[in-house]
Amino acid sequence: xxxxxxxxxxxxxxxxxxxxxxxxxxxxxxxxxxxxxxxxxxxxxxxxxxxxxxxxxxxxxxxxxxxxxxxxxxxxxxxxxxxxxxxxxxxxxxxxxxxxxxxxxxxxxxxxxxxxxxxxxxxxxxxxxxxxxxxxxxxxxxxxxxxxxxxxxxxxxxxxxxxxxxxxxxxxxxxxxxxxxxxxxxxxxxxxxxxxxxx
Numbered sequence: 001x002x003x004x005x006x007x008x009x010x011x012x013x014x015x016x017x018x019x020x021x022x023x024x025x026x027x028x029x030x031x032x033x034x035x036x037x038x039x040x041x042x043x044x045x046x047x048x049x050x051x052x053x054x055x056x057x058x059x060x061x062x063x064x065x066x067x068x069x070x071x072x073x074x075x076x077x078x079x080x081x082x083x084x085x086x087x088x089x090x091x092x093x094x095x096x097x098x099x100x101x102x103x104x105x106x107x108x109x110x111x112x113x114x115x116x117x118x119x120x121x122x123x124x125x126x127x128x129x130x131x132x133x134x135x136x137x138x139x140x141x142x143x144x145x146x147x148x149x150x151x152x153x154x155x156x157x158x159x160x161x162x163x164x165x166x167x168x169x170x171x172x173x174x175x176x177x178x179x180x181x182x183x184x185x186x187x188x189x190x191x192x193x194x195x196x197x198x199x
Contacts, residue, residue, distance in 0.1 A: 004092035006030045008073035018071055020060035027080065031091060031108070035060075038084045038104050039123075050083075059083045085124060085175060090182070098196075099188055100132060115196055116144070116188050124175035127184065129157070130165030138199050145195065151187035155180070 001009070010026045011018060024035050035056040050059050063079045064071070071079075077088040086104060094101060094109045101109040102119040115135040119128040129144065129152060136142045143164025144152070153159055157166035168184075170176050 002092045002095045003030050004073060004077065004089055007077070007088070011073055011076070018064065018076070020057045020064060023060055023076055024057060027088070031088060033086065033106065033108060035080070035084065037106065038086065040083055041085050056084070087178060090178070090185070094185070097189060098192055099185065115192060115199065116148070118184060118188070120176070125173060126167065126169040127176055128165055128167050129184065129188065130163060135199070145191060147195065148188060148191040151191065152184070155183050155187065
């Protein structure tokens, strides 16, 4: 069962209206993400601006109060993305993909046999992609394979000879857009599927 499905299942088993505490608990148990440790985005698409000192629980409660009717997992994951910039659906899609993800100061996805790491810095303004130690042990190569390096540099990454990885920093100083993150993951998944699925 993918993480998004597990989250939906836990939400459906609640016998009371969903609270912000429920959401925090379920996100923690399913995704191992502590929402209290994540920075709240200063503003978001709906125009809600949270004052300094707003807790994650208060921010979620504000959004819940804006919704009438029953909320499902899809809507709640969108709320989390709006408040914290954490795309839980995209994280769920990485289940079994063999990509480790470090974001918002914590490991979001990480398995021993993952092949590549996607590491995002503070504020998600920069991204690094590099091979895991498992990939190096299995392949004998400490750098990204040429086909992945070529795919990433084609979308704007710079190759770093010293680390064997690729690096991108958003020139605007804003968080890297979800669309760019999607292209990054797509490039990695394609290379794994074509060349490393049996590793």
